[in-house]
Amino acid sequence: MTILDGKKISNDIKAEIKAEVDKMKANGEKVPHLAAIIVGNDGASLTYVNNKVRSCKEVGFDSTLVTMRSTTSELELLDKIEELNNDDTIDGFIVQLPLPEQIQTQKVLMAVNPDKDVDGFHPTNFGRMSLDMSTFIPATPFGILELLERYNIPTKGKHTVVIGRSYIVGRPMSILMGRSGFPGNSTVTLTHEYTKNITQITSQADIIIIAVGIPGFLKAEMIKDDAVVIDVGTTRVADDTNPRGYVLKGDVDFENASKKASFITPVPGGVGPMTIAMLLKNTLLAREQRRNN
Numbered sequence: 001m002t003i004l005d006g007k008k009i010s011n012d013i014k015a016e017i018k019a020e021v022d023k024m025k026a027n028g029e030k031v032p033h034l035a036a037i038i039v040g041n042d043g044a045s046l047t048y049v050n051n052k053v054r055s056c057k058e059v060g061f062d063s064t065l066v067t068m069r070s071t072t073s074e075l076e077l078l079d080k081i082e083e084l085n086n087d088d089t090i091d092g093f094i095v096q097l098p099l100p101e102q103i104q105t106q107k108v109l110m111a112v113n114p115d116k117d118v119d120g121f122h123p124t125n126f127g128r129m130s131l132d133m134s135t136f137i138p139a140t141p142f143g144i145l146e147l148l149e150r151y152n153i154p155t156k157g158k159h160t161v162v163i164g165r166s167y168i169v170g171r172p173m174s175i176l177m178g179r180s181g182f183p184g185n186s187t188v189t190l191t192h193e194y195t196k197n198i199t200q201i202t203s204q205a206d207i208i209i210i211a212v213g214i215p216g217f218l219k220a221e222m223i224k225d226d227a228v229v230i231d232v233g234t235t236r237v238a239d240d241t242n243p244r245g246y247v248l249k250g251d252v253d254f255e256n257a258s259k260k261a262s263f264i265t266p267v268p269g270g271v272g273p274m275t276i277a278m279l280l281k282n283t284l285l286a287r288e289q290r291r292n293n
């Protein structure tokens, strides 16, 4: 059994990106600039955007964090997005999800200029991904592809079962694993909360990618021997014995599933850090595209 070390691979990727940025600097070029908008003060979301900003500093990117109060109106947010769309110093930006309920997420995703949409959630980019055209691949699925590639895990002809159909992870993942090439060429089953007899499906999976946000959902009994298990869940579970007051729990019963799996991601230190690294990668791409246009 091999533990897929997302922390290490993400550090490798960040070092590669930093080397590119160092070259840009040496050539007197503008370095990539990522902006992140966060609305409200959800603790986990604040952690993620702060990680994004810190990672920008690590690789030498410029970064801007835009914080907006939890009562921000949809119009105010759309105005801010328009401002970033028109700000020539910014190469890419993201709106941290989820958003407060007074704001329609779909309107927000539509408002981001596709050229700066480093999350890859705009319909143009999502469509381009589905059509095998070059685009910004959403960071978490992109990170999972990168893990599969760097650990050389075969995907061709394999049965990949995706659990969860969010547009951040499950939906794009199901498309990407079925595309031609490597990683890809899988036979994909996309499952969700209304799927019946899920164990019957997961127990046939060569590769399982789970993103449902239910700690310990995937049990050892639900997987076959030597399955590849990719755990995207990171739920904060209250824990008084931990100085932070919580522990992070994945969607997989790691202790037992790891005894059967051939490859498995840990939580923390698996997919999460890859998400941030691939967001940086997309931002580097955005800068290169803007330079060449």
Ligand SMILES: Nc1nc2c(c(=O)[nH]1)N[C@@H](CN(C=O)c1ccc(C(=O)N[C@@H](CCC(=O)O)C(=O)O)cc1)CN2
Pocket (backbone or CB within 6 Å): 047, 048, 051, 094, 095, 096, 097, 098, 119, 139, 140, 168, 234, 248, 267, 268, 269, 270, 271, 272, 273, 274, 275, 276
């Ligand atoms: N606009 C977006 N919103 C959200 C995305 C996204 O890609 N774009 N994905 C998730 C949250 N997310 C990034 O935004 C994210 C989640 C987890 C991690 C991570 O590094 N997790 C660490 C643990 C960190 C901790 O201590 O809490 C790990 O798993 O090791 C990074 C990014 C939803 N929203």
Ligand SMILES: [Mg+2]
Pocket (backbone or CB within 6 Å): 138, 139, 140, 141, 168, 275
């Ligand atoms: Mg993500």
